[in-house]
Each structure stands twice: as structure tokens, then as C-alpha cells.
Amino acid sequence: MASHRQKQFSVLGMSTLAFAMNFAVWTMFSIIGIRIKEELGLSEAQFGFLVALPILTGSLARLPLGLLTDRFGGRRVFFVHMLLVAIPIYGLAFASQYWHYLALGLFVGLAGGSFAVGIAYTSAWFEKARQGTAMGIFGAGNAGAAITNLVAPLIVVGFGWRMVPQVYSLAMLAMALLFWCCTWNDPAHADAAGQVRRSLKQQLAPLGELRVWRFGLYYFFVFGGFVALALWLPRYYIAEYGLDLKTASFITMLFTLPSGLVRALGGWFSDSYGARAVNWGVFWVCLVCLFFLSYPQTTMTIHGIRGDLSLGIGLNVWLFTFLVFVVGIAQGFGKASVYRIIHDYYPQNMGTVGGMVGVIGGLGGFCLPILFGYAADRVGVRSSCFMLLFGLTVICMVWMHYAIKQQRRLDGRARVADVDAVSVVSSQP
Numbered sequence: 001m002a003s004h005r006q007k008q009f010s011v012l013g014m015s016t017l018a019f020a021m022n023f024a025v026w027t028m029f030s031i032i033g034i035r036i037k038e039e040l041g042l043s044e045a046q047f048g049f050l051v052a053l054p055i056l057t058g059s060l061a062r063l064p065l066g067l068l069t070d071r072f073g074g075r076r077v078f079f080v081h082m083l084l085v086a087i088p089i090y091g092l093a094f095a096s097q098y099w100h101y102l103a104l105g106l107f108v109g110l111a112g113g114s115f116a117v118g119i120a121y122t123s124a125w126f127e128k129a130r131q132g133t134a135m136g137i138f139g140a141g142n143a144g145a146a147i148t149n150l151v152a153p154l155i156v157v158g159f160g161w162r163m164v165p166q167v168y169s170l171a172m173l174a175m176a177l178l179f180w181c182c183t184w185n186d187p188a189h190a191d192a193a194g195q196v197r198r199s200l201k202q203q204l205a206p207l208g209e210l211r212v213w214r215f216g217l218y219y220f221f222v223f224g225g226f227v228a229l230a231l232w233l234p235r236y237y238i239a240e241y242g243l244d245l246k247t248a249s250f251i252t253m254l255f256t257l258p259s260g261l262v263r264a265l266g267g268w269f270s271d272s273y274g275a276r277a278v279n280w281g282v283f284w285v286c287l288v289c290l291f292f293l294s295y296p297q298t299t300m301t302i303h304g305i306r307g308d309l310s311l312g313i314g315l316n317v318w319l320f321t322f323l324v325f326v327v328g329i330a331q332g333f334g335k336a337s338v339y340r341i342i343h344d345y346y347p348q349n350m351g352t353v354g355g356m357v358g359v360i361g362g363l364g365g366f367c368l369p370i371l372f373g374y375a376a377d378r379v380g381v382r383s384s385c386f387m388l389l390f391g392l393t394v395i396c397m398v399w400m401h402y403a404i405k406q407q408r409r410l411d412g413r414a415r416v417a418d419v420d421a422v423s424v425v426s427s428q429p
Contacts, residue, residue, distance in 0.1 A: 007184050008125050012134055014179045015118045016141045018078060021175045022114040023144030024151075025089060025168055026058050029105060031152040032092070035161040040098055050098075052366055053105045055227070058112020059362020066116035066355020074121020074351075075185050078114065082176035085111050090169035093162040112362065115139075116355035123343055123350050124186035129271060132340035136267020139335055143260030145230070146253065206349050207356055214399055215342055215353075216360030218279060221286075221392050222334030224364015230256045231369050232385060233324065240297075240382050241317045251321055259328035266336030275341035276404070282334040283397045289323045289330075290393060293386040 002010070029036075029051045037047045069077045088107035095101050118138055126134040155164050206212060233255060237248035270278050297314035315323070339354060346353040372385040379387075 002184075008134075011125050011183050011186075012122060012137060014182045015074075015078070015122045016138050018082065018175055018179050019114055019118045019138060019141030020144035020147065021172060022082070022085070022111040023142050024147040025085065025108060025172065026054060026112040027145045027148045028089075028108070028152065028164065028168060029054055031148055031156065032161045032164050035156065036101060042098065046098065050101060050105065052369075053102060054109030055112065055362065056366045057106050057109030059359050059366060061110050061113030062116035062358035062362060063352070063355040065113045066120060066351035066353075066358070068351070069117045069120045069355075070349065070351035073185050074117050074124065075180070075183050078117045078121060079176055079180045081110070081114060081117060082172055082179070086169045086172040086176070089165050089172060092165035113358075115142075116351060116358045119339060119354050119358075120351040121186060123339075123347075128343075128347075131343050132267040132270035132275065132336065133264065134267065135339050135343070136264040136270070136336035139263040139267070139339070140261050142263070142335075143257060145260070146257050149249075149253065206346055206353050211345065211403065212353055212356060213360075214403060215338055216357045217399065218334065218338045218396055219357045219361035220364035221389070221396055222282065222331045222338060223358075223361035224366075224368055225389055225392070226256075226259055226328065226331045226335070227362075227365025228368035228372065229324070229327075229385075231365075232372055236382060236385070237317070241320075243317070254321060255324050255328040258325065259332040262329050262332035263336045266333035267340060269333065270337040270340035275337040275344065278333055278337035279341065280397075280400065282330045282337065283393055283400070285330040286327055286334075287390065287393045287397065289327045290386050290390040293320070293323050293327075294383050294390050296381045296383045 033047060033051050036042070036050065042050070065077065065081065085108065088104045091104050092101070092108065095104055118141075119135055122138045123131050123135055152164050155161075155167060230252065233252045234248040237243045237251060243251070266278065292315065295314070300311040300313065302309040302311060338357065342353055342357060343350060368388075371388060375384040375388050376382060378384075381387075
């Protein structure tokens with residue numbers, strides 16, 4: 001019989017592996033989509049929609065999956081979810097028309113919703129002092145995107161792209177069975193067996209609170225901004241610095257991989273120093289870096305006494321990469337701290353609130369690249385994408401600043417009320 005500590009580590013390990021598998025599936029079209037585009041002769045717009053559709057559906061699925069997790073428990077939902085997602089993955093190997101890929105991609109994208117299931121299930125197993133670390137370790141599973149970047153191309157070269165969904169579907173089935181055999185129902189749902197379940201209205205009640213949407217805005221930046229930059233940076237390196245695709249993709253991994261892995265450390269910092277303090281630090285670091293990243297390549301002409309002098313102002317590729325790397329690390333910390341602070345406020349509604357925040361963050365990964373392109377067309381400056389993120393950071397910081405001031409004001413009133421109540425009781429004979 002496994003001890004409670006052994007169950008905790010087994011659940012954490014299996015949940016992280018399962019999420020990494022799902023994240024690898026979620027980003028699968030970034031590799032096989034290139035071959036599909038060649039086979040069908042798709043336009044750039046059709047290709048973009050094919051790649052983006054799974055991101056959108058995976059984001060929207062997080063709220064309903066979170067609700068199901070709160071109601072039925074993470075173990076059951078995660079297991080059934082992986083079994084169901086494995087079916088459309090396998091079906092991709094036999095698709096032949098564009099609408100086939102879109103329809104199957106719609107269901108394959110549900111893999112991205114697994115985050116809402118896993119984060120609620122994992123957090124339920126750990127005491128408050130260690131939940132940030134546990135959720136951070138689980139969130140590091142988004143490094144599963146690197147699995148696809150490394151494994152899928154090898155399969156494509158060796159056996160053709162249609163082998164990728166076949167291998168992934170079998171891997172998903174194996175992961176589901178391994179997960180079921182090595183996990184247990186979380187204590188909260190095990191103890192609640194036979195009790196009256198909360199209604200859907202009770203589950204959704206926290207979503208009426210403004211701070212849920214504030215947390216969603218934070219996650220829109222730290223997670224949505226991360227996904228958007230992961231998609232946008234290769235093209236940026238090619239256009240701005242003249243790099244080839246292979247080099248640009250490799251350098252982009254210096255942003256994506258550390259940002260995913262450092263999430264576990266961000267959870268530990270949130271436990272040790274407070275999620276709010278970590279959030280505030282993340283925004284400040286990003287604000288400074290994005291300020292310099294936003295500055296476009298500039299050439300100034302100074303009319304001197306002996307003739308004109310030209311002065312170039314801008315970031316070279318190495319300094320640019322370093323600043324982007326720092327932003328990625330900060331966003332990794334932020335992804336962990338946002339969910340740690342959610343648990344501080346809504347420990348009994350992690351599936352619902354965490355799912356809604358995940359929806360907003362995922363929509364950031366879908367919307368921001370579109371806004372990047374629109375800003376570049378309107379402004380005519382490539383660094384306008386960083387200008388947009390800079391403005392988003394400012395909005396997050398302003399809202400957080402006033403929210404903290406309001407909370408301190410309410411806390412002060414509560415302390416005064418407590419003192420008055422004590423005075424009244426002590427004055428009675």
C-alpha cells in the first residue's frame with residue numbers, strides 16, 4: 001500500500017508526463033502542417049487557419065473540462081479525455097481533404113484543454129505550502145512542444161508525415177493506461193463520494209468576480225504572450241536579421257524551452273516569497289526588456305561641421321536574443337505564480353476558475369499573432385509586436401497596482417472593525 005507521500009509524487013509525475021504528451025499533440029500541426037500544405041497546395045491563409053484551429057479549440061475547452069474536473073475528479077476526466085483525443089489523432093493519418101484536417105484538428109485541439117484538468121487534479125494532492133511548486137512542476141509539461149520539434153521531424157523524414165499521428169495516437173493510449181495505473185482519486189473527491197454535488201450555477205459563481213478576469217489578463221500576457229512569441233519569433237529573426245529558417249528555429253528554442261522548464265522554479269518562488277510578489281517582479285522585468293525590444297532599428301543623421309555623421313541605434317541579434325530569453329524566463333515564472341495566486345483565492349474552484357483563466361490565456365496565443373501582423377501592417381515597423389506587448393504589460397501593472405491598493409484598504413477596514421468589536425465586548429460587564 002503506497003503512502004500518501006508516494007501517491008503525491010506518483011500523481012505529480014504522471015500528470016506532468018500526461019500534460020507533456022498532450023502539449024506535444026497540441027502543437028503537432030506545426031510540423032505535419034507543412035507537409036499537408038504541400039500536398040493540398042494550401043494558401044498561407046489556409047495554412048494559418050489549419051495551424052491555429054487546434055490552439056483555439058484547446059483554449060475554449062479548458063473551462064468545460066475544468067467544470068468536469070471539479071465535479072467528477074481529475075483522474076477520471078484526464079483518463080477519459082486522453083482516450084477520446086487519441087481517436088481523432090489516429091484519424092489524421094487517413095484524411096485526404098482540407099475539411100477533413102480542419103474537422104479532425106478541431107478535436108485534436110482538445111489536447112490543449114488538458115491543462116485545466118491536470119492543474120486542478122495536481123493541486124488537490126498537495127498542502128498549501130507546496131502547491132505552487134507542485135503546479136509549477138506540472139506546468140513545465142508545456143515543454144512538450146519541444147518533444148514535437150525534436151521527434152516529429154525524425155518520423156517525417158524516416159517514415160512520412162502520416163506516421164506521426166499514428167505514433168502519437170498509440171503513445172497517447174499508452175500514456176492514458178500508465179496514468180490510470182499509477183494514480184489515485186484525489187482526497188477531496190474520494191471523501192466527497194456520496195455527498196450532494198454542487199450545481200452548475202454554484203460552480204460558475206466565482207466567474208462573476210472581477211479579480212478572476214484580472215488573473216485572466218495576467219495569464220493572457222504570460223502564457224498567451226509566450227505562445228504568440230513562440231509562433232512569431234522565427235519569422236521575426238528571418239525578416240529582421242536575415243537568418244535562415246533552421247537557424248531562426250534553433251534560436252527560438254532558446255526562448256521556448258527554458259520558459260517551459262523554469263515554471264517549476266517559479267512555483268517554488270511563489271510558495272516561498274508569495275505569488276503576488278513574483279507577479280509584480282515578472283511584470284517589471286518584462287516591462288524593462290520590452291521597452292528596449294520595442295525600439296526599432298534606427299539610423300540618425302547628424303549634420304556636423306565637417307559633414308554628415310550617421311549613427312545607428314538598435315539591437316544586434318545577440319542582445320535581442322538575450323532580452324527575449326529574459327522575457328521567456330520571466331513569463332515562465334509568471335505562468336506559475338498566476339495559478340498559485342488563483343489557488344490562494346479559489347482552492348475549491350481550481351477547475352472552474354483555473355479553466356476560465358486558461359481559456360483567456362490560450363486565446364492570447366490565438367489572438368496576439370493576428371494583432372502582431374495587424375500592428376506591423378498599420379505601423380510599418382517589425383518591432384511593433386513588442387510595442388503591443390509593452391502596452392499590455394503596462395495595463396496589467398496598472399490594474400494590479402490599484403487592486404493591491406483596494407485590497408489593503410479593505411484589510412484596514414476589517415482590522416478597524418475587529419478592534420471595535422473587541423472594544424465593545426470588553427466594555428460589557
